[in-house]
Every structure is written in C-alpha cells, then in structure tokens.
Amino acid sequence: MTDPASRAPRAAAVPRSARVTGWGMYAPQTVLTNTFLEDLVETSDDWIRSRTGIGERRVAAPWESTATLAAVAGRRAIAVSGLDPDEIDMVMVATCTPDYQLPATAAVVTEALGTRRAAAMDVGAVCSGFVYAYATAHAYVMSGLARHVVVIGAEVMSRILDFSDRNTCVLFGDGAGAVVLSASDEPGGGLLGVELTADASGAYKIWIPSGGSRDPNQVGSRLLYMDGRETYRYATRTLASSALAAVAKAGLTPDDITLVVPHQANLRIIEAVTKQLSIPMERVFLNLDRYGNTSAASVPLALAEAVDTGRVHPGDRLAFVAFGSGYTSGAIVLEWTADPAAGARAASIEPTAAISDPPDWPEVDPTPPELRPLFAAVRRPDETRS
Numbered sequence: 001m002t003d004p005a006s007r008a009p010r011a012a013a014v015p016r017s018a019r020v021t022g023w024g025m026y027a028p029q030t031v032l033t034n035t036f037l038e039d040l041v042e043t044s045d046d047w048i049r050s051r052t053g054i055g056e057r058r059v060a061a062p063w064e065s066t067a068t069l070a071a072v073a074g075r076r077a078i079a080v081s082g083l084d085p086d087e088i089d090m091v092m093v094a095t096c097t098p099d100y101q102l103p104a105t106a107a108v109v110t111e112a113l114g115t116r117r118a119a120a121m122d123v124g125a126v127c128s129g130f131v132y133a134y135a136t137a138h139a140y141v142m143s144g145l146a147r148h149v150v151v152i153g154a155e156v157m158s159r160i161l162d163f164s165d166r167n168t169c170v171l172f173g174d175g176a177g178a179v180v181l182s183a184s185d186e187p188g189g190g191l192l193g194v195e196l197t198a199d200a201s202g203a204y205k206i207w208i209p210s211g212g213s214r215d216p217n218q219v220g221s222r223l224l225y226m227d228g229r230e231t232y233r234y235a236t237r238t239l240a241s242s243a244l245a246a247v248a249k250a251g252l253t254p255d256d257i258t259l260v261v262p263h264q265a266n267l268r269i270i271e272a273v274t275k276q277l278s279i280p281m282e283r284v285f286l287n288l289d290r291y292g293n294t295s296a297a298s299v300p301l302a303l304a305e306a307v308d309t310g311r312v313h314p315g316d317r318l319a320f321v322a323f324g325s326g327y328t329s330g331a332i333v334l335e336w337t338a339d340p341a342a343g344a345r346a347a348s349i350e351p352t353a354a355i356s357d358p359p360d361w362p363e364v365d366p367t368p369p370e371l372r373p374l375f376a377a378v379r380r381p382d383e384t385r386s
C-alpha cells in the first residue's frame with residue numbers, strides 16, 4: 001500500500017514568486033466550419049463572422065474526451081517546464097464538460113500525465129475557470145503547500161450544445177490549454193494582481209438545467225442554454241471593471257500591459273472592453289477566428305499560441321480576462337519570465353493520450369448526431385484509450 005504521506009503535496013519553504021515554467025495546448029484535428037453549420041440552423045458564414053469574429057472551431061473525435069484533450073495539453077506543458085511528472089504536486093482541471101459526474105477529470109488525467117504523487121482536483125467556474133484555477137494554484141504555491149502545479153483548461157463543448165439552437169451552437173468549440181506554475185526563489189515576476197467576481201443574478205443566464213442534484217433524472221434539458229443579449233451586456237461591463245481592478249492591484253495602469261489574453265468569446269465584446277481600457281487591438285491576442293469560444297480552455301490555449309508565435313517575451317506584463325456562467329469573471333495581471341524558446345520541447349509530445357476506459361465501458365459514440373458526418377473519413381490513431 002502506498003504511504004499516504006508520500007502522496008501529499010510536499011511542504012516547502014515559502015517561495016518569493018510563482019511563475020509560469022511550462023505551457024501547452026491541444027486542439028482536436030477536425031474542423032467545424034460556419035458553412036457546415038449553415039446546413040444545421042438558419043445562419044450564415046457572414047452573420048457568424050460579422051457578429052462574433054468566429055470563422056471555424058474544432059470538434060473532439062468520438063474517442064476523445066475532456067480528459068484526453070487535457071492530458072495532451074498538460075503533457076506538453078510539463079515537457080516545456082523540463083520537470084519530471086513526479087515533481088508535480090497538484091493537477092487542476094478547469095472544465096464545465098467533465099468526463100463523468102465523478103471522479104474529477106483531473107484525477108482521470110493524472111494517468112496520462114504520469115504524475116504519481118500529485119493531488120488532483122477540478123475547478124468549476126465555467127469560462128472563467130482557468131483564471132480561477134490559476135489564482136488558486138498561485139495561492140497554493142505561494143503558501144508553500146505545493147512547488148509545481150499543472151493548471152489545465154479543457155472543454156468538449158460540442159457534447160453539451162443544442163445543434164438546433166443558432167443562438168449557441170455557432171459560438172463554441174473544443175480544445176485544451178495548460179500551464180505549469182512553479183515556485184521560484186527569485187523575487188518579482190509571476191502574478192502581480194488578481195480580481196475574481198461572481199454575480200448570482202446571472203446564475204440562469206448561461207446554464208444547463210438537468211443532470212445535477214436538482215434534476216438527476218434529466219427531466220429538463222442537459223444542453224447549454226444562454227441568454228446571449230444579456231450575457232453580452234454583462235460581459236462588456238464586467239470584463240473591463242475586473243481588468244481595471246486587477247491592473248490597479250498590480251500597481252499598474254492599462255498602459256503598462258504589453259498583451260491582453262482575453263477569453264475568446266466574441267470579437268465585438270473584446271473590442272468593446274479594450275476600448276474601455278484604452279488598449280489598442282495590436283496589444284490583444286486573438287485566435288477565436290480559428291477556435292471559437294472554448295470556455296475554460298480559451299485563455300490557456302490563446303496564451304500557449306501567443307508564446308509560441310513570438311508575441312510574449314520575458315518582462316512582458318500580461319493580462320488574462322475572462323467571464324462566464326454563474327456570471328463569474330476573473331482577471332489576472334502577471335509578469336512573464338520564461339524563455340519562449342522552451343516551447344519547442346512540446347514538439348515531442350504526441351497528440352494522443354492513453355487513458356483507461358472504466359471496466360465494462362460500452363461502445364458509445366458521444367458525438368452529437370448532427371456532427372457525425374465530420375468523422376466519416378477520420379481514422380482513430382492507434383495509441384488512444386486502452
């Protein structure tokens with residue numbers, strides 16, 4: 001039997017900062033275009049592009065799940081950090097599309113990450129989830145409870161969408177992004193300011209009624225409902241105030257921010273918010289044209305792409321801003337310290353993750369029927385689930 005003490009996060013000296021030492025992303029191969037959606041609902045490529053900025057998004061293959069997406073992004077982040085998986089003290093997965101009601105998806109992911117002594121937990125703040133998880137991991141590291149935490153945002157939104165509802169099905173995509181947050185004895189760097197909020201008045205503006213303890217037998221819908229107009233109003237207001245609060249707590253002004261990495265929900269929301277902050281769009285990283293809104297995966301996926309495409313340098317001040325269901329919002333200001341060249345280490349990590357199926361797991365295709373034609377000619381790679 002494993003000694004429980006050896007599984008607990010290592011107590012450590014209190015560090016001087018908690019810095020990003022690894023980053024990684026994974027987007028499923030299959031592309032869902034706006035044109036394909038034109039055949040499912042009354043919409044058009046032109047409407048979607050002009051009202052949201054989204055050109056296409058990715059969809060997880062039938063053999064993929066939130067855990068497998070999370071595992072690929074997490075393995076890439078660990079590879080970039082140069083750490084051995086056994087040095088990881090905790091794995092956090094921010095998601096609103098867990099593989100199962102329980103266990104936590106983070107616990108499932110540890111198998112593929114090879115982290116034998118890490119604690120594992122999920123963070124539920126929907127689209128703000130990664131920002132919430134990053135802040136939590138920062139607190140863990142700075143308190144000395146953990147030295148290295150893998151923070152992952154991962155979603156398979158395609159499995160909770162109603163493909164007859166044009167208000168929602170055009171917006172979301174699947175993907176994962178991750179960072180490793182590590183204790184450092186160097187002062188400065190890492191998180192400089194954070195602001196997290198929640199507003200219960202919006203609790204039922206983006207929600208899934210059934211499947212939880214209020215409706216375990218799924219009498220109501222198990223698919224995502226959203227009041228888009230109200231959410232738009234909330235987002236433009238709250239993102240700006242959260243960002244300003246985090247910037248002020250960092251002792252900075254918006255002028256000091258080198259790059260904003262926003263939740264990739266809607267280009268018009270991002271433009272409205274950065275205008276309120278007086279930050280020009282050249283200092284905003286965007287990839288929603290290719291991935292849509294990937295919920296909790298959105299910020300870390302964008303961050304990994306920003307670093308790997310040369311948009312982030314040591315000494316840069318970054319701002320993450322996100323909002324989402326629960327009417328949560330989160331903003332983080334941090335100073336980047338890692339060498340972007342380390343991103344090349346992720347190249348050795350295959351885009352597949354070996355995670356065991358539960359015993360007697362039936363062969364089910366979790367893909368919504370409307371999307372199955374996308375996978376007609378897609379072959380399953382050899383090394384996936386066992």
Ligand code: ACO
Nearest residue numbers: 043047051126127166167170228229231232265266324325
């Ligand atoms: N194609 C064509 N027409 C559409 C579509 C579509 N895909 N979707 C909505 N419309 C229609 C509406 O039905 C409405 O028609 P009507 O006037 O006949 O009633 C018309 O377009 C205008 O509707 P609005 O809601 O005013 O459209 P808007 O310009 O606000 O754009 C959108 C809608 C894109 C949903 C926008 O409101 C938005 O982005 N809201 C925020 C949503 C968001 O970011 N959510 C993320 C939360 S993340 C999370 O926590 C899961």
